[in-house]
Amino acid sequence: MKKLIFTAVLFALVALCTAAAGDWPQFGWDVGKSNAPSSTEGITAANVNSLRRQRITIDGTVDSSAIYLKAAMVKGTAHDTLFVTTTYGKTLAIDAESGKTLWEYTPPSYSRLAGTYRITTATPSADPDRRFIYAASPDGMVRKLSVADPSVVWSTSITRLPEREKVASPLTYFQGKVIAATDGYIGDQPPYQGHVAILDAADGSLESVWNSLCSDRHELIEPSSCTESDSGIWGRAGVVVDPKSGDLYVATGNGTWDGRTNWGDSVIELDPDARNILGNYTPSNTRELNLRDADLGSTSPALLGNGLVAQGGKDGLIRLLDWSRMQGMAPHRGGETASVSTPSGGRLFTAPAVAHLDGRTWLFAADNGATASWTVDSSGFHRQWHTGFGGTSPVVVDGLAFVYDPHGGLRVYAARTGEQVATLDCGGGHWNSPIVADGRIILPEGNANAHRTTGVIDIWRLP
Template sequence: MLLLLGAGMSAVAVAQSLPAQDWPMFGGNVESTSANPQPTGITAANVAGLRHLQVTLDGTVDASPIYLHGVTVRGARHDAIFVTTTYGKTLALDAHSGAVLWAYTPPGYQALAGTRQITNATPVADPDRQSIYAASPDGYIEKLAVGDGHAVWRTAVTRLAVREKMDSPLKFFRGHVIAVTAGYIGDRPPYQGHVAALDGSSGKLLAVWNSLCSQRAGLLQPDSCPQSDSAIWGRAGAVIDSGSGDIFVATGNADWNGTTDWGDAVIELDAGVAKMLGNYAPSNTDELNDKDLDLGSTSPVLLGGDLIAQGGKDGKIRLLSRKAMAGTAPHKGHELQIVATPSGTDLFTQPAVWRHDGQTWMFAADNGGTAAWELENGQLREKWKNGTSGTSPFEADGLLFVYAREGGLNVYQAVSGKRVATLPCGPGHWNSPIVLQGEIILPEGNANAHATTDVLDIWSLPGGQGAAAVARSSMTSGP
């Protein structure tokens, strides 16, 4: 008992001394590394004893939350969680009590609720911490005030929202909101994947790069392009080199001709989304298209320097050279290395990248396993693997947090792969956790169930601001 009491007192002290931190976008940064470099206070010794709060939401969040510490909402200071539900409601919640601070409901919500028209997009915070940007299944991006949730502007990024879907997280970089579009299950034409850049201040649509009919600038009327599909739907959406501002995306199935049509390809764009800087396609692009084996089932992974990893629905992860991709001439094949996904099946999740002891690690999970690789001499070397499924992994304090689609949040030692805990929770789909400031935050549920209510889990250290909450309670988010 004395040992347990000592551990509890230590946890309280840790919870009260943790540094304040934001998690402003999916993956925490524009590269979407999903590795938290700050101390969280959560360890292998205390993770199984965290307090558990479960909050009922007005919808399913089949995505990831974002977090802003110490922001003013409705005149009071809060550590706040922001999430967007599949039918476009964006909610601000107190990170410790789970209380809903405001809810934004987009126009047309009632007509869409319960239908097949959804979004899986994660919102992004403006660096000024006064606004966030969110997506709605009606094809619009909206800028919402952190203080009360009112819409500052709304801008459409598709001319056919019933076909073109926003699956992926929004990004914000150098004053621009970056959004990508995809299609719905069944690949029903017409639609095209495209990358859109909007001015964060005004909402003006600044530039669009189209993955099909790429010689045409601006938003396409989808049926005006003879080619369809080429969705950009990876879990991280566009990933951005924070030094150069270059934008990387991966596309799904469609025609590839190396000039105007870029199905099943990795594309590098300039920061203004004005021109293509590089490209890659596997040598069997036509086969991938014929067999519905989207290369772009996940987003590119920036491993640092010249290296990019790209997974796919064919059960392969390809290690690529940025230098070899450079230029507008078409580049096929010439991968540096090809390794299997954790279970050799489709990769629908985003790998995490961890810089540790001067080395680079990559973690990935699929429907049949979780695995870790270390980058050694320009090659991915497998360090451990198991047969437990997962969504997009998250590393913090040397622990790896992986949500199993069938339910349960598994916690592993990142270096060894040893499982140290499984936190109980329900099943999910593409949802993934964030871990910071003594808390783990995870939405549950599957967008394809078309539900208008679901839950959010918050696990926290004792002694934090949420310590007065009961270990498990429920709150409803209101209108």
């Protein structure tokens, strides 16, 4: 018990080091993508039903989540500011109190891509200095933008074929690096390869690349030059970082697996430079998953602590992996510690939340048909509660679990019991998920696949 409590405290301290008080600097709040801030954000079961909603119309659909910086300096004045990237690559800074757009950056590619199939669902990431953010666009570029105004510090392409390789997952900032990943568009039109790109945050130089197919080639490759295609990295949390070691964890989608240079339907641990495989796992039925379009990488790895990793998938399972058994470059096929059904038994496309409550590790997950929570230890998953309402990526803050239903409505549950304490009215969406920061809930609405150039952001605040 003492060890579990110490581990929970250590995770909380590490997480606190990743964000200033009141900030939500990247998807999932911290680099481990826990979606569970350890700080107190001011919304409780007692006051959640008194929240007032503001509906803001913007120049684009945000099919992801916002980030938030408290009292950020924009145009010479401090503003509580949220930042979002739209499906066609516009990035906006919005005053979280007034709802006014403070600035808007439009990439040069916007006019030729708006309304087409080429979209992004990537969430931007903030630099810890709070002076810059990093954003992606469907032209395959990652840009460093000034928080003060929409000036571009640098632009770097992370693909040689943006017509096929999509930036769907969020960007991550960690220790002077910007980390991005690619996948393919709907229909999986070849050729493309999922890959991880590491950029120097200072000057935007591309430092390294890990390709999930043709992984012996450590560079951006022409997709047609690799004999294999697909194996996209498209989970909602993208590249997950162990904050203690800096190691990178990714899950790949459908593609060839040979345990040597092709890593379709796998969980991979990379060193911080994304040059070497430190650990790997693929299910024993990897060939079957590939044949029936049951991507293991439909969601990202969830780091549970104590060497445990949870990995969901489109096959309706969440697997528990003892990562100490998956170490090394040698292929590890099968060997799960345990597995459990996704909340409704359906496909999992969302990012689970990992919270440390009462000395135990909790996993919260939602799919299209249900939401559930478990406590998890080395013996397996232990169901705590279940509800028949589905949702996107859960967020756990101040003892509450916030789950957006893409059919409309944001449900709020007591995290420990599953009692529904509120339903906040809002419109429909797709992969959008809320953030809860500084006494506010911020949630974009809309579906990237509708290809619209307008959208809505909801902000709830206490009266």
